[in-house]
Amino acid sequence: DSGVTQTPKHLITATGQRVTLRCSPRSGDLSVYWYQQSLDQGLQFLIQYYNGEERAKGNILERFSAQQFPDLHSELNLSSLELGDSALYFCASSSGQGDNSPLHFGNGTRLTVT
Amino acid sequence: GNSVTQMEGPVTLSEEAFLTINCTYTATGYPSLFWYVQYPGEGLQLLLKATKADDKGSNKGFEATYRKETTSFHLEKGSVQVSDSAVYFCALSRNYGGSQGNLIFGKGTKLSVKP
Numbered sequence: 704d705s706g707v708t709q710t711p712k713h714l715i716t717a718t719g720q721r722v723t724l725r726c727s728p729r730s731g732d733l734s735v736y737w738y739q740q741s742l743d744q745g746l747q748f749l750i751q752y753y754n755g756e757e758r759a760k761g762n763i764l765e766r767f768s769a770q771q772f773p774d775l776h777s778e779l780n781l782s783s784l785e786l787g788d789s790a791l792y793f794c795a796s797s798s799g800q801g802d803n804s805p806l807h808f809g810n811g812t813r814l815t816v817t
Numbered sequence: 818g819n820s821v822t823q824m825e826g827p828v829t830l831s832e833e834a835f836l837t838i839n840c841t842y843t844a845t846g847y848p849s850l851f852w853y854v855q856y857p858g859e860g861l862q863l864l865l866k867a868t869k870a871d872d873k874g875s876n877k878g879f880e881a882t883y884r885k886e887t888t889s890f891h892l893e894k895g896s897v898q899v900s901d902s903a904v905y906f907c908a909l910s911r912n913y914g915g916s917q918g919n920l921i922f923g924k925g926t927k928l929s930v931k932p
Contacts, residue, residue: 705860746861746906746922793860806920808860 706730707809709794715815721782724812728775728796734758735777736797736806737769741790752777784816819844823907823923830897830930838892838926840881840907848909850874850883850890851920855904864892864905897930904928 706729716722728735737749739762748761752771763769766784771777781788791813795806824839842850849868853861865874867883867890874881879894890907907923 705862707860745924746920748920795860805863806861808862810858810860 705807705809707794707796707807709792709809709812711812712810713813713815715817716784717817718784718786720784720816721780722784722814724779724781724792724794724814726777726779726794726796726809728777728794729807732796732798732807733775734797734799735771735775736795737763737777737779738793738795739790740793740811744790746793749779781814786816789814789816819848819909819921821907821909821921821923823905823926825924826904826927828926828928830928832899832930832932833896834930836892836894836897836901836928838905838907838928840890840892840923842888842890842907842909844888844909850881851908851910852879852881852890852892853906853908853922855906855925857903861906897928899930899932902928902930 708727710725714722733754736751739747739749749763750769751759755771766782769779791811793808793811795808797806820843822841851866852864854864855861865876867874870883870885872883881890881892883890904925904927906925908920910920
């Protein structure tokens, strides 16, 4: 058990809809990272937050947004969903903001857009 | 830009066979290199890492050596077990100094070990 909790485990929704994925980092970790895993693109880094502030941005679409709250949990919001957004979304946490501290991954949220 | 290429799977081996999963990278500067493992239904776990040229990372019988001259970080294990069946990802960090946050992953190699 990595200590990172992601909810929900599965999500099925229709095109055009909006969903929110939630992540609770490991106790004491200040950084949260979001990754998207799809069959064609593999694992893609989306965005990182550290102690409530955005730290790094990767291949995140404008339709997607994220935030980290004062209690350090994070939410990834996906809007105007398309079929191609179907993927496994992972959250990871670490104690540092970009140092050598290891990443701890959650078990992911599987999003299916129909 | 930076990228990671790893051998395509699936790889199927018998128990106690020797394992090699090839990984090569393209990067500017001196990235750190990692192997992550994903067991069925779980998130990724760090398996091993190397932060500079000629470093050897090792864990649970797995090894990989950071070869700058060949830009490679091949994963090896001398004798695989059924419990090693998983998907293995090679990755490099965009940031210097071993940062793992902003990782570039390979596409993953699925390993199946038969008894």
